Amino acid sequence: MEWATDIFSIENRTERSGFVRRIWRARSVEIPSFISVAVPTWQIVFIQSANGSKSVVARGPETLATRVNIPKDAEFLGIQFELGAFLPDNTVGRLVDNAESLSADSDHSFWLNDTKFEIPTFENAEVLVDHLIRSGGLVRDTVVEQTLQRRPVSLSDRSIQRRFINSTGLTYGAVRQMERAEHAASLLRNGVSILDVVDGQGYSDQAHLTRSLKRYLGTAPGRIAKADR
Incomplete structure (x- = not known):
C-alpha cells in the first residue's frame, strides 16, 4: 500500500x-x-x-x-x-x-x-x-465526544449538528463515514472477506464499499485485502 x-x-x-x-x-x-x-x-x-x-x-x-x-x-x-x-x-x-x-x-x-x-x-x-x-x-466541545459515543445529549439534533460543525468543520455523518471506511479497511487487512465486510458494516453492496474506500482511503477493497497476503 x-x-x-x-x-x-x-x-x-x-x-x-x-x-x-x-x-x-x-x-x-x-x-x-x-x-x-x-x-x-x-x-x-x-x-x-x-x-x-x-x-x-x-x-x-x-x-x-x-x-x-x-x-x-x-x-x-x-x-x-x-x-x-x-x-x-x-x-x-x-x-x-x-x-x-x-x-x-x-x-x-x-x-x-x-x-x-x-x-x-x-x-x-x-x-x-x-x-x-x-x-x-x-x-474542546464535549458534545462531540458524547455524540460519537452515542451518549445522551440534552440538545436538539440541529443544535448537536451545529456544535459538531463548529468544532470539527464536519458533519456527524461525514465523520461516521470516514470511521466506517477505516474500520472496513482494518477488517480486510485482517482477513475478513469483502462480502462479509459489506454485510457487517452496513454497505448496500460491494460497489458501495468500493466507492467509499476509494474516496476515503484512495484504493479499492481488493487491493487492501491482497496487501497483507
Whole structure:
C-alpha cells in the first residue's frame, strides 16, 4: 500500500490532556509521494528541511484521499488533535481539505493567534498544548465526544449538528463515514472477506464499499485485502 503508515517509520506517543489524539514524528523516505487518507481531525505539523530551515503548517481535516509529495531529507513532527478540540479564534472549517502556513521565525519559534510560541520537540510538545489550554487558545466541545459515543445529549439534533460543525468543520455523518471506511479497511487487512465486510458494516453492496474506500482511503477493497497476503 502507499499509505503513510506503510511507507514511513512513524513514532507515535499519547498525551495526557485529552485534547490530543497523538504526537508523532517521522523522516522523509526515498519515495516521491504517498496517499494521504481522509481523516476527520486536524493537526499542526512542524517540518525541518535538510538546510535547517523550519516551516509550520496547520492541516486538515481531510474528506478525500489525496496524493501528497514527500519533501526530500526532511524531518516531521506532528500534533494531531482530538475530535472536538479546536482554536476558538480560528474556524476549523477553513482547514477542511486545506493547509495553512503559520509564520515561523529563524529563532525556532512560530506565531499562532498573534502569540509567539517556541517550536516544540517530540519530547516536550505538551508544553505547547498546555499553554494553549491554559490561555483558552485551545478548547474542546464535549458534545462531540458524547455524540460519537452515542451518549445522551440534552440538545436538539440541529443544535448537536451545529456544535459538531463548529468544532470539527464536519458533519456527524461525514465523520461516521470516514470511521466506517477505516474500520472496513482494518477488517480486510485482517482477513475478513469483502462480502462479509459489506454485510457487517452496513454497505448496500460491494460497489458501495468500493466507492467509499476509494474516496476515503484512495484504493479499492481488493487491493487492501491482497496487501497483507
